[in-house]
Amino acid sequence: MNTEIVNTEVTTTRTITYRQALNETLRAELERDEKVFLIGEEIGIFEGSYKITAGLLEDFGPERVLDAPIAEEGFVGAALGAAMLGMRPVVEIMTINFSLIAIDQIVNHAAKMRSMFAGQVSIPLVIRMPGGGGQQLAATHSQNLEVWYAHIPGLKVVAPSTPADAKALLAAAIRDDDPVIFLENLSLYSAKGEVPDGEQVAEIGKAAVVKTGTDLTIVSYSRGTTTALDVAHQLEAEGLSIEVVDLRSLRPLDRDTICASVKKTGHAVVFEDDWLSYGIGAEISATIGEGAFDFLDAPVRRVAAAEVPLPYAKSLEKAALPSAADLAKVVREVLNISTNDK
Amino acid sequence: MDESRRKWDHMAAKAQSKAVVESTGGEPADTLRSYYEQMSLVRSFELRSSEMYARAKIGGYCHLNLGEEATVVGLMAAIEKRDYLFTGYRDHGYALMRGISPESVMAELFGKVTGVSGGRGGSMHMFDSEARLLGGYGIVGGQIPPATGAALALKYQEAAGADAAAVMCLLGDGTTNIGAFHESLNLAGLWKLPIVYVIVNNGLGMGTTVEKASAEPDLYKRAASYRMPGVRVDGDDVLAVRDAARDALKQARESRQPVLLEVMCYRLRGHSVVDPARYRAPEDTTIAQQSDPVPSFRAELIASGVLTEADAAAIDEAADVRVSAAVVFADESPEPDVDDLFKYVYATAVANAPSALPGEPVMDAL
Numbered sequence: 120m121n122t123e124i125v126n127t128e129v130t131t132t133r134t135i136t137y138r139q140a141l142n143e144t145l146r147a148e149l150e151r152d153e154k155v156f157l158i159g160e161e162i163g164i165f166e167g168s169y170k171i172t173a174g175l176l177e178d179f180g181p182e183r184v185l186d187a188p189i190a191e192e193g194f195v196g197a198a199l200g201a202a203m204l205g206m207r208p209v210v211e212i213m214t215i216n217f218s219l220i221a222i223d224q225i226v227n228h229a230a231k232m233r234s235m236f237a238g239q240v241s242i243p244l245v246i247r248m249p250g251g252g253g254q255q256l257a258a259t260h261s262q263n264l265e266v267w268y269a270h271i272p273g274l275k276v277v278a279p280s281t282p283a284d285a286k287a288l289l290a291a292a293i294r295d296d297d298p299v300i301f302l303e304n305l306s307l308y309s310a311k312g313e314v315p316d317g318e319q320v321a322e323i324g325k326a327a328v329v330k331t332g333t334d335l336t337i338v339s340y341s342r343g344t345t346t347a348l349d350v351a352h353q354l355e356a357e358g359l360s361i362e363v364v365d366l367r368s369l370r371p372l373d374r375d376t377i378c379a380s381v382k383k384t385g386h387a388v389v390f391e392d393d394w395l396s397y398g399i400g401a402e403i404s405a406t407i408g409e410g411a412f413d414f415l416d417a418p419v420r421r422v423a424a425a426e427v428p429l430p431y432a433k434s435l436e437k438a439a440l441p442s443a444a445d446l447a448k449v450v451r452e453v454l455n456i457s458t459n460d461k
Numbered sequence: 462m463d464e465s466r467r468k469w470d471h472m473a474a475k476a477q478s479k480a481v482v483e484s485t486g487g488e489p490a491d492t493l494r495s496y497y498e499q500m501s502l503v504r505s506f507e508l509r510s511s512e513m514y515a516r517a518k519i520g521g522y523c524h525l526n527l528g529e530e531a532t533v534v535g536l537m538a539a540i541e542k543r544d545y546l547f548t549g550y551r552d553h554g555y556a557l558m559r560g561i562s563p564e565s566v567m568a569e570l571f572g573k574v575t576g577v578s579g580g581r582g583g584s585m586h587m588f589d590s591e592a593r594l595l596g597g598y599g600i601v602g603g604q605i606p607p608a609t610g611a612a613l614a615l616k617y618q619e620a621a622g623a624d625a626a627a628v629m630c631l632l633g634d635g636t637t638n639i640g641a642f643h644e645s646l647n648l649a650g651l652w653k654l655p656i657v658y659v660i661v662n663n664g665l666g667m668g669t670t671v672e673k674a675s676a677e678p679d680l681y682k683r684a685a686s687y688r689m690p691g692v693r694v695d696g697d698d699v700l701a702v703r704d705a706a707r708d709a710l711k712q713a714r715e716s717r718q719p720v721l722l723e724v725m726c727y728r729l730r731g732h733s734v735v736d737p738a739r740y741r742a743p744e745d746t747t748i749a750q751q752s753d754p755v756p757s758f759r760a761e762l763i764a765s766g767v768l769t770e771a772d773a774a775a776i777d778e779a780a781d782v783r784v785s786a787a788v789v790f791a792d793e794s795p796e797p798d799v800d801d802l803f804k805y806v807y808a809t810a811v812a813n814a815p816s817a818l819p820g821e822p823v824m825d826a827l
């Protein structure tokens with residue numbers, strides 16, 4: 120992994136879930152810095168809708184683990200205000216869908232302040248929230264709106280795909296002096312992975328090549344990276360050598376790592392959970408067009424969600440969401456196109 | 462936080478609101494019987510929903526009206542066919558009582574094309590334009606501004622009067638803390654809209670009590686900020702709920718006076734079917750079970766001679782049979798056709814509307 124390790128040298132690792140990695144990091148940061156505190160709906164007594172904050176109220180008390188009423192605009196804005204006075208709030212929004220109620224505070228205020236007030240104030244605010252579909256939660260509860268935030272100057276947006284990155288990027292986000300959108304994913308919470316012990320702080324703004332290969336680059340992020348890795352390993356059996364780039368940071372975007380990979384493989388497919396038009400893949404494709412055009416042997420393709428409010432019915436939901444099979448199919452198509460051309 | 466105090470508060474508040482109607486006396490036996498039939502149907506439907514969820518016939522989130530049957534039936538007895546209803550996501554019972562068949566509601570839960578929302582909405586998003594149930598909203602507070610706008614349209618479309626239509630907008634206690642609630646009530650108060658906002662106060666928003674979520678836990682008092690009447694009623698008393706809602710609707714339709722009605726009840730189980738509610742104090746669960754409106758209304762009707770034990774048993778049995786038929790129907794219904802995935806995205810056909818499935822090329826590069 121390319122995770123930039125600040126501080127301690129790695130001695131031991133443990134296999135833990137993404138959920139556990141987040142929980143332990145929140146705990147460690149609460150212990151490390153008393154300016155850090157948590158706000159969110161149901162994070163205390165209920166221990167978090169997805170149990171990320173389990174045990175924290177008990178150990179840190181209600182001043183540092185603050186249960187908020189259902190008032191996203193209010194408590195996100197309140198966290199922002201506390202950050203203006205030097206606190207380091209970590210907000211949990213139950214899912215990214217509900218962040219739309221707080222978007223004015225995030226986009227019009229948190230993202231703007233440092234620039235608009237000529238650097239007199241900085242906003243060390245973290246907003247954690249999961250996105251993702253595929254759980255039959257229907258149109259309003261299944262969205263991947265990361266690009267809404269990735270579009271906004273002044274925000275940093277990270278989207279870890281592994282428990283190790285969840286740990287190192289969350290620590291980085293909390294220690295960062297700017298507003299960081301920390302994007303989790305419903306389908307990753309129970310995913311397990313090796314996590315180095317001790318203090319781990321990643322560098323925000325860096326992608327990672329999580330699997331090397333020579334024939335084609337899959338660019339993805341968050342839960343998409345896990346699918347991309349599965350597909351890459353599966354295609355290896357067919358003799359295809361696939362490289363996987365995990366974006367990790369959606370804003371800023373590590374364009375160099377993406378283009379360096381594509382220059383090597385000559386083929387690129389973006390695997391994204393959001394909708395196709397104006398999505399993450401559009402930005403990646405444009406970047407590759409600009410930075411690696413002469414190296415491409417085939418057009419860049421995107422595998423994204425069907426552009427429809429996601430239906431509840433399983434059959435429709437399955438058809439609308441990008442799957443491993445869709446990705447494998449497109450990878451083969453891209454490699455075939457270039458073989459046919461030659 | 463003082464746990465004992467909060468429980469006392471909800472109970473005490475509920476007790477104070479007790480019985481606009483003191484007893485079932487004077488009410489026609491047929492009416493009482495039919496209310497029990499309806500409560501029994503909702504109970505049976507919800508228990509079966511829970512069971513079907515456990516058997517993975519139902520997916521996603523599934524919030525039940527268990528413990529709220531008297532509230533559901535009382536409110537739906539008050540609302541007229543011409544009125545419009547907006548609800549949150551805890552909507553199964555309301556859909557049934559709005560006259561939508563158990564088949565259509567269960568099929569929606571099963572994600573079938575015969576469901577009331579074509580299988581596209583699921584548990585949280587029941588919608589039936591004919592029954593004037595305009596949703597089922599999964600986003601907390603999402604229903605409140607559109608319900609307010611529906612009332613605005615009614616005001617525009619027809620004169621006030623006893624035959625005019627009104628809007629009923631249901632919301633939970635926890636939902637009174639979101640900005641949309643306050644913005645909407647202000648609009649309704651300002652514009653004098655024919656709408657009744659009903660707070661179904663079951664004491665909890667997920668794991669959070671009213672006292673922990675609302676600086677003014679007497680939620681009906683919030684009406685004062687918008688110069689509308691605020692009324693609190695005992696939600697375990699089906700007649701009291703009905704009469705309070707009727708009166709509120711009357712003010713809305715005849716005087717275009719919006720009303721805030723707070724209905725005090727209990728949530729019998731977890732927030733949704735998957736929530737074991739471990740955060741809940743055992744006494745609280747005991748109180749909820751003790752005031753369970755279904756067995757208590759049943760006992761009351763038997764005691765007052767409206768029903769015999771055998772009648773009541775027959776009613777419960779009939780409800781079960783009705784729900785069983787709905788389950789069979791839902792199970793045998795087809796899933797929506799994948800070819801129809803994009804069918805309802807736009808009302809006006811538009812050039813270049815996206816229609817690609819994941820991985821389908823959007824341009825021909827060759």
Ligand SMILES: Cc1ncc(C[n+]2csc(CCOP(=O)(O)OP(=O)(O)O)c2C)c(N)n1
Nearest residue numbers: 217551599600601633634635636665666667
């Ligand atoms: C804007 C928004 N924030 C959070 C949620 C998650 N959520 C769903 S239901 C709920 C509790 C609502 O409680 P209440 O209004 O009392 O209704 P009840 O569930 O008791 O019927 C929460 C926080 C949501 N759906 N929408």
Ligand SMILES: [Mg+2]
Nearest residue numbers: 633634665666
């Ligand atoms: Mg409630």
